[in-house]
Amino acid sequence: MSELPKTFDPKTIEERWYAHWETRGLFRPDRNDREPWTIVMPPPNVTGSLHIGHALDITLQDVLTRRERMLGKDALWVAGTDHAGIATQMVVERNLESQGIKRAEIGREAFLEHVWEWKAQSGGAITRQLRRLGASCDWAHERFTMDEGFSKAVVKVFVELYRRKLLYRAKRLVNWDPKFQTAISDLEVESREVQGHMWHFKYPLAGGETYTYVEKDEDGNVVLQEERDYISIATTRPETMLGDGAVAVHPDDERYRPIIGKLCEIPVGPKEHRRLIPIITDDYPDPNFGSGAVKITGAHDLNDYGVAQRNGIPMYRLMDATAHMRSDGPSYAQSAARAQAIARGEPASAEEIDTLNLVPDAYRGLDRYEARKQVVTDIDAEGLMIKVEDKLIMQPFGDRSGLVIEPMLTDQWYVDAETLAKPAIEAVRSGDIAVVPETWKKTWFNWLENIQPWCVSRQLWWGHRIPAWYADDGSVYVAETEEEAKAQAGGKPLRQDEDVLDTWFSSALWPFATLGWPEQTEDLERHYPNDVLISGFDIIFFWDARMAMQGFEFMGERPWKTLYLHGLVRDAKGQKMSKSKGNTVDPLGLIDKYGADALRFTLAAMESQGRDIKLDEKRVEGYRNFATKLWNAARFLQMNGVGASDSIAAPEAELPVNRWIIGEVVETLAKLNRAFDELRYDDMADAIYHFVWGTFCDWYVELIKGAFDDETKRVAAWAFDQILVMLHPLMPFITEELWGAMGERPYELIVAKWPEPAALANPIIATVDGEAVDARVEFDWIIRTIVAVRAAKNDAGIPPGQRLKAYLEDVTHNLWKRLPSAQAMFERVGRIEISSSEIPTGGVLRISAPGATLVVPLEGVIDLDAEKARLTKAADAAEKERDSLAQRLANPNFTERAKPEAVEKARADHDAKAAEAERLRAALERLG
Structure with a gap:
């Protein structure tokens, strides 16, 4: 036994214990003959630093992993990082620009050399921070999504999907980031409400034709009737009018029935070359919003894209990669003439349509917002602007670039997600994959049953380069190596696709590629499928569902048995954290202040299935106090000769107080095991917290003060050991420190055995004077009586330490026959002597106790009046x-x-x- 310092200081123990665990290989002891258990860490970005969401996610995984390890299993927690294509490229570009070096000037190969240098020097920051939180991953098994073996898996999957006709190249609408000049995923788009404008324009009918426009109220009364030679269009993006392919109205909108099928003129550009576009019907326009008529610009709006696809409307791209109006292609006059011919029904390929540039010469090369101003000015000068109104609009921004995202029609590689999704849907529906909480099943089904093709290409340099090669004649050859592609091409000159793969494409392979696939490794055989995946609900689409798709496609079975989805960590008021609001929480700062154990326990205690966490620093402080309470309890036991237990099983006990605490340990273990089985983190924390603070420290320690015989020392040592074992998954550092400080041990706590109910179940029923006595019932009676006395004292203004004499009245419970054996505890802990003698007369205080009323004479105690x-x-x-x-x-x-x-x-x-x-x-x- 080593004497503990008076003050608990987490800083002095955390770094020391983590280094000890890791260097001794205790995160994954050699247990090849044991039952495997597996979990994979959602790989954080290699550019990242630990944020509070990571802290929650990692804590929940570590809690499970530490317990499974203590259950004796071959527990493998796979750790690793994601290469984070766009984020890493941005960081390295910024570093180079600070040195006066431009990416475009040095070329792809030189730039990638700089990226790998950066990764070697700075890319491990987040894994060092994960260690500070106590993440007990198998670091010897650490993977990186760009390491050699993983890259081999990524290329193989791409090629196999292509061969299985589940991956193809197509021109579709994507989120385009003009700063990074690449397509980005929906997850990388942040929608914000901003102040904008709604412009209302006249689209003149072809040939000056007119019609009677009639508006009616809800009762069918005519409120407006007039002759019009135009159709009114409202838009928040006038610059996209140049690419309009049609005007759409709802088929039930009677106002426009006379002109359905007619042509109208786009009111911008040189008059002699203005295009005529058809007025069509589609269910998309809302007759009750604006004028009820919408312009259809399929190449620059997601909703318009769907309308254009359904109705065979040409889609004309207006902008270049930097969101400036295009300057390439044929002249405006040529393009407009050809577009008009296409509108009349002349055939045209998608390639030809893409080459046409419908940007008038005066607007070419302008930034999209400069073009907007010029379009509005020109239309207004012609008298075709009806009005402009201020309007709050939702705009998509690139989460890293901060620029407004432009929907863009581009050539990209797509995965047939609809086909891949079918086994993933069925697995959840059949229960082959359990989803916790089950409320997220509906989201899973809604998204996967309506899934769109998955764009997997990115216009970046950093990432897995797409294994596709092109010949001058347009042929495409997909192969795992350039040599294989050349063999397919029969010696034709080839050039490799410049794009790289979406990082979600590679991370979708995480559950099996981290285990060595496509090689048939021992790890793959033992640890796939994984047991559980813990993930934030916000990446259920981007990562979780895609892992399920790829797992079924390439492994033939589910990637994990259970999918656990946790909520977001919000601030104390429930607001979403953001740097702009200034309400972000730095987990490393909390660890510095209160210790990793306190932060971990807070996050686990507040993790209630299906709810976001409102993180209040006072809760972290409170659990730091809990750790201090445990520390002081250990010091108290040491001072009374209590050290490490020499028994896994509960010691034999005769004293009621010892039988009682053994029973409470058994009950707490049952609650904990049930909480682990149900993945109820809040219940785990609640069970052990109330046992440690209330049952053990506040009552057992108080009840045995001054009564440390040999039996009590054995039982106290055993009960405290059980606390350390049960609490370890939640608070690993302090428990490991106390485990070693209480005495010599043959093994560290991290690999100690999780308690078994059979080993704990020392009987709590004893026979006293021929009568069976349940120690837990008896001590519940003692504790509730003392609590009632303390509360009554407090309410009556009697000092808590003042000793009182009480008399029994209205006794209804047989336990009061046990008063002589309990009297010492009532006097020492409750500061009350209880007598069954006749009650004195005078002013009294009546206290309701279990099975009786205690009557306390107040003469000489307080001034009753x-x-x-x-x-x-x-x-x-x-x-x-x-x-x-x-x-x-x-x-x-x-x-x-x-x-x-x-x-x-x-x-x-x-x-x-x-x-x-x-x-x-x-x-x-x-x-x-």
Whole structure:
């Protein structure tokens, strides 16, 4: 046994213990003959640093992993990082630019050399930070999505999908980031509400034709009727009018029935070359929004793209990769003439349509926003602008570039996600994959049953380069190596595709490629499928579902048995964290301040299935106090000669207090095991917290003070060992430190055996004087009696340490026959001597205890009249505040107009005052 310092300081133990665990290989002991258990870490970006979402995700994984390891399994927690294509390229580009070096100037190969240099020097920051949190991964098994073996798997999957006709190249609409000049995923798009404008323009009907425009109210009464020679269009993006292919109205919109099938003119550009486009019907336009007519620009709007596809409308690309109006291709006059011919029905290939440039010469080369101003000015000068109105609009921004994303029609590689999704849908529906909480099943089905083709190509340099080669004649050859491609091409000159793969494409292979696939390794055979995946719900589409798709396609079975989806970590007010709001929480700062154990326990305790976490630093501070309480309990035991237990099984015990604590350990273990089985992290934390703080420290330690015989020392040592084992998955550092400090051990706590109920189940029923006595029932009676005495003292203004004498009245419970054996505990812990003698006369305090009433004479204890006056005054004040708050809450002007937090606080204050008033009135009644 080594004496513990008086003060618990996490900093002095965390780094030391983590290094010890890792260097000794204790995160994955050699257990090839044991039952395998596997979990993979969602690979954080190699550019990243630990944020509070990571801290939650990693904590939840580590809690499970540490327990499975203690259950004796071959627990493999696969760690690794993602190459994070766009994020890494951005970081390295910025570094080079600070040295005056441009990526385009040095070329692809030189740039990639700089990226690998950066990765070697700075790419391990986040894995070092994960260690500070206590992540007990198998670091010897660490993977990187660009390492040699993983890259081999990525290329093979691409080629196999192509051969199976599940991957193809096509021109479709994508999210285009003009800064990085690449397609990006939906996850990398951040929608924000911004102040914009809605412009209303006239699209003149061809040949000056007119029609009677009629508007009616809800009752069918005519409110407007006039002759028009135009159709009114509203748009927030006038610059895209240049690429319009049609105007669409709803088929049930009677206002436009006379002109359906007619042509109208795009009111911009040289008059002699203005294009005519058809007025069509489609279910997309909303007759009740704006004019009810919408322009269809399929190459620059997602909704328009769908309308254009359904109706065979040509889609004309207006912008280049930097979101400037195109300057390439034929002249505007040539392009407009050809587009008009296509509109009349002349055949045209997608390639030809893409070459046409419908940007008038005056706008070519302009930034899209400069072009917008010029379009509006020119239309207004011609008298074709009806009005402009201010409008809040949702705009998509690149989450890294900060620029507005431009929907862009480009050639990309796509995976047939609809086909791949079918086994993933069925696996969840049949229960082959369990989803926790089950409420997320609906989201899983909704997305996968309506899934769109998955764009997997990116216009970057950093990443897995697409294994496709092109010949001058347009032929495409997909192969695992250039040599294979050349063999397919029969010696034709080839050039490799410049694009790289989406990082989600490679990370979708994580559950099996990290285990050595496509090689048939021992790890792959033992650890696939994985047991559980823990993931934030926000990547259920981008990562989780795609892992399921690829797992079924290439391994023939589910990637994991259970998918656990946790919520987001929000600030204390429930607001989403963001740098712009200034409400982000730095987990490393919390670890510095309170220790990793306190942060881990907080995150686990607040993780309730299906709910976001409102993180309040006071909770972290509170669990740091919990760790201190445990530390002080260990010091108290050491001072009383209690060290490490020499038994895994519960010791034999005769004393009721020892039989009681053994029973409480058994009950706590049952609660913990149930919580682990159900993945209820909040229940795990709740069970061990209340046992440690309340049952063990506040009661058992108090009840055995001054009574440390040999049996009690053995039982106290055993019970404390069980605490350390059960608490270890949640708070690994302090428990390992105390495990070693309590005495010599043959092994570290990290590989100690998880308790088994059979080893703990020392009987808690004993026979006393021929009568069976349940120690847990008996101590529940003692504790509840002492709690009642303490509460009554507090309410009556009696100092907690003052000793009282009490008499029994209205005894209804047989346990009071055990009073002689419990009297010492009542006197020492409760500061009360209980007698069954006749009750003296005079002022008394009546205390309701389990199965009896305790009557305490107050003569010489308190001034009864003064105490009654104090309680009456306090009760009156509490009732007055309660009633005032009730009146306020009954006023709709307050509940409907005040801020929600103000109403919530008023309700909480009302409930608190009501409870206080009730307590004070009850205290008055006890003063007989």
